[in-house]
Amino acid sequence: MATVQSKQVSARIGGFFFVLPSILAIAIFVYGMIAYTFNVSLTNRNSASVKDIKHVGFKNYTELFADERFIHALGNLLKFTGVFLVGTLLSGFIMALLLEKGVAGEGLFRSFYLYPMAISFIAMGTVWRWLLNSSRDGDAGGLNLVLQKIGLGFLQNDWYLSPRGAMFAMAVPAIWQMSGYVMALFLAGFRGIPDDLREAARVDGASEFKIYRHVLFPQLSPTFLTVLIILGHISMKVFDLIIGISGKSYVTDVLAVYMWQVTFDITNFAKGASIAMIILFLVAIVVIPYLSHVNKTEREN
Amino acid sequence: MRKSSYRVAAGLAVIALLAAGCSSDKAAEDTAATEETVAADPQLEIFTWWSSGGEALGLAGMESVFKTNNADTEYVNASIAGGAGVNAKAVLTSRLEANDPPDSFQAHAGMELDGYVKSGKLEDLTDLYKSEGWDTIFPADLIKTLTVDGKIYSVPVNIHRANVLWWNPATATKAGITAAPATLDEFFADLEKFKKAGITGLALAGNGDWAIAHLMDYILLASLGSDSYEGLFKGTTSWTGPEVAAALKNFQKALSYGNKGAGNLDWPDAGKLVTSGKAGFFIMGDWASAQWQSEGLVLGTDYTWAPAPGTVGVYQWLSDSFTLPIGAKHRNAGLAWLKVCGSKEGQDAFNPKKGSISARTDSDPSVYDDYLKAAMEMWKTDRLVGSTVHGVNGNNALMAAYNTAVGKYFSGGFKDNAGLAKDLDAAYMAGQA
Numbered sequence: 001m002a003t004v005q006s007k008q009v010s011a012r013i014g015g016f017f018f019v020l021p022s023i024l025a026i027a028i029f030v031y032g033m034i035a036y037t038f039n040v041s042l043t044n045r046n047s048a049s050v051k052d053i054k055h056v057g058f059k060n061y062t063e064l065f066a067d068e069r070f071i072h073a074l075g076n077l078l079k080f081t082g083v084f085l086v087g088t089l090l091s092g093f094i095m096a097l098l099l100e101k102g103v104a105g106e107g108l109f110r111s112f113y114l115y116p117m118a119i120s121f122i123a124m125g126t127v128w129r130w131l132l133n134s135s136r137d138g139d140a141g142g143l144n145l146v147l148q149k150i151g152l153g154f155l156q157n158d159w160y161l162s163p164r165g166a167m168f169a170m171a172v173p174a175i176w177q178m179s180g181y182v183m184a185l186f187l188a189g190f191r192g193i194p195d196d197l198r199e200a201a202r203v204d205g206a207s208e209f210k211i212y213r214h215v216l217f218p219q220l221s222p223t224f225l226t227v228l229i230i231l232g233h234i235s236m237k238v239f240d241l242i243i244g245i246s247g248k249s250y251v252t253d254v255l256a257v258y259m260w261q262v263t264f265d266i267t268n269f270a271k272g273a274s275i276a277m278i279i280l281f282l283v284a285i286v287v288i289p290y291l292s293h294v295n296k297t298e299r300e301n
Numbered sequence: 302m303r304k305s306s307y308r309v310a311a312g313l314a315v316i317a318l319l320a321a322g323c324s325s326d327k328a329a330e331d332t333a334a335t336e337e338t339v340a341a342d343p344q345l346e347i348f349t350w351w352s353s354g355g356e357a358l359g360l361a362g363m364e365s366v367f368k369t370n371n372a373d374t375e376y377v378n379a380s381i382a383g384g385a386g387v388n389a390k391a392v393l394t395s396r397l398e399a400n401d402p403p404d405s406f407q408a409h410a411g412m413e414l415d416g417y418v419k420s421g422k423l424e425d426l427t428d429l430y431k432s433e434g435w436d437t438i439f440p441a442d443l444i445k446t447l448t449v450d451g452k453i454y455s456v457p458v459n460i461h462r463a464n465v466l467w468w469n470p471a472t473a474t475k476a477g478i479t480a481a482p483a484t485l486d487e488f489f490a491d492l493e494k495f496k497k498a499g500i501t502g503l504a505l506a507g508n509g510d511w512a513i514a515h516l517m518d519y520i521l522l523a524s525l526g527s528d529s530y531e532g533l534f535k536g537t538t539s540w541t542g543p544e545v546a547a548a549l550k551n552f553q554k555a556l557s558y559g560n561k562g563a564g565n566l567d568w569p570d571a572g573k574l575v576t577s578g579k580a581g582f583f584i585m586g587d588w589a590s591a592q593w594q595s596e597g598l599v600l601g602t603d604y605t606w607a608p609a610p611g612t613v614g615v616y617q618w619l620s621d622s623f624t625l626p627i628g629a630k631h632r633n634a635g636l637a638w639l640k641v642c643g644s645k646e647g648q649d650a651f652n653p654k655k656g657s658i659s660a661r662t663d664s665d666p667s668v669y670d671d672y673l674k675a676a677m678e679m680w681k682t683d684r685l686v687g688s689t690v691h692g693v694n695g696n697n698a699l700m701a702a703y704n705t706a707v708g709k710y711f712s713g714g715f716k717d718n719a720g721l722a723k724d725l726d727a728a729y730m731a732g733q734a
Contacts, residue, residue: 047398048416048698049734069705135562161507161564163712247509249564250708264391266697267416269398 034280041273048267060274070275073253076167077282080254081235083171084178088231089224091175092182099183100190110187113180121177125244128173132159132245166251174241178234182227189223190216225290232286236279255279341373342631345638347623348379348396348406350389355591355654362650363458367641374634379403397422402626404635409692410447410457410622412732416696417624418454424625425452429636435643438661442685443618446693455622456643459657462676463688464519464609464617467583467590469575470602476500476581481607485523485551488582488610492558495581502558504580506571510708513563515690516584517552517707523611524548527686533729534694540726549718556715564712576604584609586619586691590672591656600672608679616683619691620660699732 041060045053064070095113099106116124131142136156140148144156159169193216201211239256246252248261255275263272345367351360364376380389393406402422408414417423430436430453436444439457447453466481466488473479476498482488492502506512522530525544532538539545560580563571572589574580576598583589593604600606608614623642629635641647648659653668658677666674687693689703706724710717 047394047420047422048696049419051420072709129565133562133565135565139562158562158564161562161712163714166712246564248704249508249510249712250705251564251712260391261701264394266701267394267420268698 037273037276040269041277043270045270045273046268056270060270061278064271064274064278069250069253070255070258072250073255073258076252077236077238077254079167080171080174080238081232083168084174084235085228085231087171087175088178088182089227091179092227093186095179095183096186096190099187110184113183115180116177117181119177121238121240122244124173124177125241129245132169132172134158134161160246160252163251170242170245170252173245174235174238178231182231185223185227186220189220193219225293229286229290233283236282236286255282341371341637342404342634343373344375344377344631345371345405345634346377346379346403346631347638348389348393348403350380350407352380354595355656359651359653359655362654363641363647366644366647366650367638370641371634371637374631374637397626400628402629404629404631405623405625405638407621407623408455410455410620411687411693412696413692413700414454414622414624415449418449422626423454424627425454426456426625426639427451427453429456429639429643433640433643435661438663440660440662440680440685443620443660446685446687455624456639457620457622457660458642458648459621459652459655460660460680461619461621461657461691462587462616462679463515463619463691464522464612464615465585465587465589466607466609467572467575467585467604468581468606469578470605472500472575472578472581475578478581482610483613485520485611489554492555492581496558500578501560501574501580502582503555503560504571504574504583505556505559505563506566506568507564507708507711508567510704510711511690512568512571512585513556513711514704514707515586515688516555517549518689519584519609519612519617520552520555521545521548522615522617522686523609524551527615527684531686531694534689536729540729541722545722545725546718549721553715553718556711586688587672587676588656590670594656594670600670606672614683615686616679617686617688618680619688619693621657695729695732698734699728702728702731 042055042057043053044050044056044059099109103109133140133142133144134157135141136144137148137153140156143159147153147155157165160166162169197215198211201215206214237256238254239260242252242254242257248257256279259272259275259279262268262275349360351357360378364378367374368376393403396402397417408417414423430444435456443457443460444453447455447457472495476491476494478491478494482491495502505516521533525533525538525548529538529544533540533545560566560571560574568585568589569592571580572583572585572592575583576593576596587606590600590604590606594600598604623639625632625635625639643661645659645661645664648661649664649668652659652664653670653673656673658664658669658673658680662681664677666677669677689695690700692700695703703725706721706728709724710721
């Protein structure tokens with residue numbers, strides 16, 4: 001008995017030392033940096049105009065919420081997130097549903113849909129910048145030209161240059177890229193449901209629709225949540241896609257781009273740090289409930 | 302157990318190394334800052350984002366002049382290969398914040414340096430100007446603009462002109478335009494002629510907002526005149542007054558002759574509209590000429606130029622310059638580099654390739670092309686006014702807000718003139734904070 005216990009203890013200590021380097025690294029380079037950034041955000045550190053750095057409380061934050069461009073960027077980000085989440089979930093889910101039945105050449109389709117994920121946002125942004133060209137009719141290129149050729153010319157539009165629809169257009173490439181990944185997750189979810197359940201439902205006389213509606217879909221809700229979290233935090237941090245497509249244009253401004261500009265172009269570090277903290281906060285709203293949920297279910301198991 | 306202790310040891314070693322690295326860097330800086338070494342420095346580290354085309358060729362020209370004069374010093378260009386100015390600027394900012402500056406770095410001359418000056422990052426170069434005779438060889442207007450509280454912090458290597466009108470002679474003939482418009486009224490009359498001929502009047506590039514702001518900056522200058530325009534940045538001309546309102550009306554009118562889908566285009570794309578005959582006029586800095594020549598186009602036949610209408614006799618300039626950061630590890634090498642930057646030899650090696658003129662009034666015209674030769678003459682006699690979008694009149698905060706205001710106005714369909722005036726006023730205030 002005693003030897004078993006001491007073995008367990010030594011294993012635990014060994015385990016602790018095993019993870020210590022990564023704990024230290026994370027403590028310094030993640031949490032330490034967060035604390036540092038937060039501290040900077042409470043000062044007036046601004047290389048463009050200030051020599052004596054001192055703490056100013058939450059002044060930067062209150063100023064941000066009075067800053068019209070910040071509000072504009074925040075609004076854009078929320079619009080983008082909404083369209084991106086709904087679009088990606090829908091298209092990914094539908095693709096998974098279609099493949100779930102086991103069509104011929106499923107493997108081919110799967111990799112086909114997944115490939116966009118392999119492209120970096122910045123490279124994709126460059127290509128989509130051409131595709132989303134707003135010229136029409138005679139001068140049209142990209143998607144507008146495609147729409148013309150297939151007889152849907154009336155659908156030609158300004159894409160990301162339209163002040164209202166800009167973020168909808170911006171979400172298109174993001175949806176295109178991520179929906180294959182979402183499909184794969186949902187497909188795995190479907191495959192994780194034992195066939196016995198379907199059999200049992202069929203024996204009970206349920207229609208195919210009812211089997212999906214009442215037997216399969218409810219079991220996918222953990223997958224659904226996972227997908228939502230993954231997409232949500234990607235969306236809140238979006239930077240390279242926007243830079244790749246429209247540079248630092250006002251019309252498609254989002255928080256990360258504004259943060260970059262405030263920090264490196266204007267060298268107002270305190271304000272940049274405040275925007276960074278707000279982005280972190282937005283991501284945290286999405287991720288923390290999920291993490292605590294996962295922790296709880298793991299403990300229950 | 303064994304494995305884990307290795308890991309710990311390795312982790313601790315890494316941290317120790319990092320700590321050691323930081324502290325030794327600091328020590329090195331301290332000695333460099335205080336010691337005045339007489340011997341030649343072993344190395345010169347400069348930081349620029351000129352990495353391709355004429356810019357890189359021009360820089361190579363200056364590099365070879367430097368190497369001839371300083372054979373014992375190794376020349377290191379620390380710029381990030383492949384990275385545009387955007388990326389390089391972020392790296393530079395981080396290094397300056399960490400008190401690890403290069404020996405000299407590139408920045409626009411004028412108020413763009415304001416932040417570096419206020420935060421105490423740059424050495425005063427006034428004595429260098431005196432010992433090299435630059436205070437008399439650079440135009441007096443330029444020296445006046447470069448001087449902040451009696452001190453000068455950078456050495457301009459070139460001068461670009463922002464207020465230039467470009468067009469394709471064949472397109473102009475098609476529209477029945479025979480002479481360059483000299484005033485804004487003639488400009489608008491010609492734009493109307495292009496429109497009647499079924500040609501887009503004005504080529505616009507909206508991607509990133511700055512090229513539209515560049516156009517507005519010129520129209521403000523043309524409408525207000527040099528003194529009132531300069532007053533905008535000194536607080537003596539009101540941004541929300543009737544003068545600016547009239548200027549913004551001109552701006553609005555000019556935009557209405559622009560190409561569709563301008564927001565997708567960078568300036569070289571808009572330039573192509575002009576050279577390929579799809580658009581009439583183009584307001585852009587004289588780097589457009591260098592770009593087109595690199596595409597094989599010929600000045601005079603494929604494209605031609607005039608001072609932008611309403612600003613004849615006014616040279617709206619911008620300038621790339623080099624600085625001497627405080628705490629540079631090789632201060633003497635940095636000084637030697639600046640001497641090359643300001644010299645006739647260095648500037649005449651750099652500028653013909655970059656497509657700009659020398660800031661000096663005594664450079665050799667024979668190595669420059671016809672446009673640049675004409676520009677050199679005007680540089681000596683014209684009234685000199687700085688460009689806002691390119692860093693002369695306002696600091697980075699002002700510039701960013703200036704571009705944002707224009708981007709907002711333009712993407713909103715250029716309707717809200719009063720809103721633009723208000724945003725521009727706020728941009729000016731942002732620069733004063």
